[in-house]
Structures are given as C-alpha cells and as structure tokens.
Amino acid sequence: MARTDDCGAFWENRYRETERMWTGAPNELLVREISSVGPTTALDLGCGEGGDAVWLAARGWQVTAVDIAPTALERVRDAARATGVAERVTPMCRDLACGPPPGEFGLVVAMFLHSPVGMPRGEVLRAAAQRVAAGGTLLVVGHSGAPSWQPRTSPHTRLTTPDDVLAELGTTVRGWSVDLREMYEAPMSRPNGQVGFRVENALRLGRPV
Template structure:
C-alpha cells in the first residue's frame, strides 16, 4: 500500500547515528524498520495491524534483514514494549479512533536509554486540499508534542524542533502538501 521507503526525516536525522537498539512504534508496513536494520540496528517494530506486519516481514526478508527486526502485533494503548532502546521512533502515531497518545509518548520516553534519542514526527495540519481536521485525530505542533511528553523528558536536549511542508499527491495525481512536525530529543547520558 505504501512505498516501502523510509521516512525522509528519519534518514536525515538518524542516518549519522551509530547503530544500536531501536523501538519503532506504529511501524505500519515496516519501511523505517527495514531501513534501520539494513544499517545494523536491532529493531523491535510494533503495530496493531497483522496485515501491515505481514507485509513488513516480507519486505525485511526481501531485503535480507529479517534477522535484524522483531515484529510485534500489539495495541500501544495496552502498553509500550518493555526494554531500553538507543532510539525510539513515534513516526505518524495517529489514530482515527481514540488512543491515549500522550500516555503512549510518555511511556515511549521511558524506554529511551541514557544518551539515547526519541524522535516524534507527525501531521500538524490537514492536506492542502482538505482544510478541515478529521474528528479524533490529533494534529499537533512540536510544542504540543513536548507538552504531551511533559515531565517524562524534562532535562533532555532538544536536537530538532521543526514544522515543515511535505509534498504529497492526491489519488488523482494533483500535488499538494501537508504540514508536518518533528521533535528530536536526546536523553542525558
């Protein structure tokens, strides 16, 4: 359904980091997890959709990195996987149904190892051709995300705080954009 390519912001922000352990929350069809595994990361990738995870596992096998990714079919509303990770990703962690996003983000921050990175990227606005917000979908800017994280990331270094326009195409081929936000934080060592 998607391109299978990693998120461009992920590539830009994480490409220079030394590989370690990563937690990819809401991994979908696995483009980011596969990209990380191909660069030597050991990835735990979580999504609620078994169909998306089956596609992701197939993509990892095709890329020869299936041993580098552990796929977990879980609802993040029930909790974030235990462990300590050098990198925790919450890229486009939006849901059309109710989800305790702020709780999930705070629990995700608790999984970041000392000296590790938390990268949160999301939609900050509707597509340029659809000016209304959809009900139950939280469209936040980086300051809103920081507020959602609250005390969980107090004292962490802000390495990126950005809003940007991402080009996108409608199904009819018309090109537009969507405003996105990104927040990259580093936990003190």
C-alpha cells in the same frame, strides 16, 4: 474515547482493504536525522508496513517493530526477508495503549502515530520515552495540518505542533536536550496526481547519559 480494541479492528480492516497502504520507503525526516547515528537498538512505534524499520535494520540497527494490525506486521516480515534483514527486525503485535514492549532502546521513533479511534497518544508517548536508554534518542513526527487540497482533517485526529508534543511528554523528558523542533511542508500527491503538501512537525530529544 473509543475502546482500544476498536483501534485494532479499525487498522486491521484498513490494511486488509488494500494490497499496499504505504510506499515502503523510509520517511525522509528519519533518514535525515538518523543516518549519522551509530546503530544500536531501535523501537518503531506504529511501524505500519515496515518502511522505516527495514531501513534502520539495513543500516545495522536491531529493530523492534510494533503495530496493532497483524496484516501490517506480515508485510513487515515480507519486506525484511526481501531486503535480507529479517534477523534484525522483530515484528510485534501490540496495543500501545497497554504500554510499549519492555527493555531499553538507543532509538525510539513514533512516525505519524495518529489514530482516529481509541489511542491515548500522550500516554503512549510518555511511556515510550521511558524506554529510551541513557544517551539515546526519541524522534516524534506527526501531522500539523490536513492535506492542502482538503479543508480539514478527521475531527478525531488531533493535529499537533512540536510544542504540543513536548507538553504531552511533560516531566518524562525533563532535562533532555531538544535537538530538533520544527514544522515543515511535506510534498504529497493529490488524488488527481498533482502535487500538494501537508504541514508536519518533528521533535527530536536526547536523553542525558
């Protein structure tokens, strides 16, 4: 496996190469699953440019937004200021391979936390689950397939199912409720502008009180 410092360099270069990598909109599954949850504290793992973190903050959550790329976090700050929620978003540059930030959170989200280099995803998710407060929620969403117009995805990106993620979490989440376990097709734009899709997976767990 590549060193985790390679992971930081990879993602920082990716963000520097483009003015905007993501749309800035929150992930639809996050909106669907969390809109009805009362806001407390949230930990956003691999937050990217902050679409999810800003959406949560706008709904009253106090969000710690973690990413390994400083350029991405600058965009999080800009987005939070532009939306008027800067006081509710704390961007944090951190290599998750070294563990999540300390504390407990009512919500921990890992939205498409994949990396082609240097990230022990299973270890990261297990450590993150330990940060979920009693009565809190863990939401993990990831890729289960390549885009429909590609024959395969990167050989370094491990594709998962909800059962794979549950197995990775192992005894860390023993006794937790499984509130969502699904695979679904998400529409996405092809390079030529036509609409394709990608198979994704989602796992939502609740920690007992």
